[in-house]
Amino acid sequence: MKKPDNLKLCLKSPRNQKTIITIGKVKVGSGFTMIAGPCSVESEEQTYKTALPLKEAGIDILRGGVFKARTSPYDFQGLGFEGLKILKKVGSELELPVITEVLDTRDVEITASYVDILQVGSRNMQNFSLLKEVGLSDKPVLLKRGMSSTIEEWLNCAEYILEKGNPNVILCERGIRTFETFTRNTLDMAAVPAIKLLTHLPIFVDPSHGTGDPELIEPMSLSAVGAGADGLMIEVHHNPEVAMSDKAQAIDPSRYSEIFNKVKKMSAFMEKSIK
Numbered sequence: 292m293k294k295p296d297n298l299k300l301c302l303k304s305p306r307n308q309k310t311i312i313t314i315g316k317v318k319v320g321s322g323f324t325m326i327a328g329p330c331s332v333e334s335e336e337q338t339y340k341t342a343l344p345l346k347e348a349g350i351d352i353l354r355g356g357v358f359k360a361r362t363s364p365y366d367f368q369g370l371g372f373e374g375l376k377i378l379k380k381v382g383s384e385l386e387l388p389v390i391t392e393v394l395d396t397r398d399v400e401i402t403a404s405y406v407d408i409l410q411v412g413s414r415n416m417q418n419f420s421l422l423k424e425v426g427l428s429d430k431p432v433l434l435k436r437g438m439s440s441t442i443e444e445w446l447n448c449a450e451y452i453l454e455k456g457n458p459n460v461i462l463c464e465r466g467i468r469t470f471e472t473f474t475r476n477t478l479d480m481a482a483v484p485a486i487k488l489l490t491h492l493p494i495f496v497d498p499s500h501g502t503g504d505p506e507l508i509e510p511m512s513l514s515a516v517g518a519g520a521d522g523l524m525i526e527v528h529h530n531p532e533v534a535m536s537d538k539a540q541a542i543d544p545s546r547y548s549e550i551f552n553k554v555k556k557m558s559a560f561m562e563k564s565i566k
């Protein structure tokens with residue numbers, strides 16, 4: 292495999308090291324990790340109603356967007372700081388670490404004080420000011436692949452975070468734009484083993500944004516485990532029909548549970564421990 296020559300810190304060293312990120316009881320990069328939760332935090336009730344059955348089914352980390360990067364300015368933009376408080380409260384009640392996306396350099400410090408992992412979304416992958424700022428944070432960063440980015444560009448963005456001194460970067464493949472419009476994005480599953488061969492960083496797959504189709508989430512979740520991913524990020528809403536963002540791709544907690552049971556079997560086959 293061709294090695295990009297401008298990368299340093301994210302490349303595998305000769306001793307083949309693997310980054311393992313400890314977040315409470317969760318060890319990202321060791322075994323298989325499940326992140327799930329709503330696209331957006333809409334209210335305390337909705338977050339709790341979604342998170343409780345997920346906790347019972349088995350998740351490691353609760354997701355929920357509070358600063359939303361929406362295509363239209365007229366769409367729900369997220370609850371902002373109010374949402375951060377809700378996410379932290381529900382996470383503490385259920386003893387689940389939480390992750391949310393941060394959009395603005397000015398919000399990094401305050402957001403980091405509420406959550407366990409900062410997410411940099413697809414639209415901001417090459418926001419270099421934001422990358423430098425999260426690189427100065429003591430919280431791990433989940434860096435989603437830009438929707439029109441090559442693997443090399445994506446790894447250079449991870450390099451920005453590492454270079455600022457934050458060693459805890461998780462990559463997340465969420466699909467790229469191609470000529471195909473049947474699916475919301477084209478989930479580049481080959482990126483998973485490629486990233487594994489090139490870097491020591493954990494790599495997750497987001498089959499929700501990667502396909503945009505609830506019926507494709509299970510097969511792509513199983514493919515991700517088979518491709519060697521370290522975890523999944525799945526959007527779940529207690530009542531997808533009324534979700535305020537990404538309702539077309541949301542699954543309900545019982546569907547999550549069915550998928551998770553199959554993911555467990557596939558993880559056992561891949562000899563990866565899972566809760």
Ligand code: PEP
Nearest residue numbers: 356412413414435465500
């Ligand atoms: C998200 O995970 O909430 C999100 C907006 O995803 P992406 O950045 O991959 O579009």
Ligand code: MN
Nearest residue numbers: 330526536537
């Ligand atoms: Mn979403």
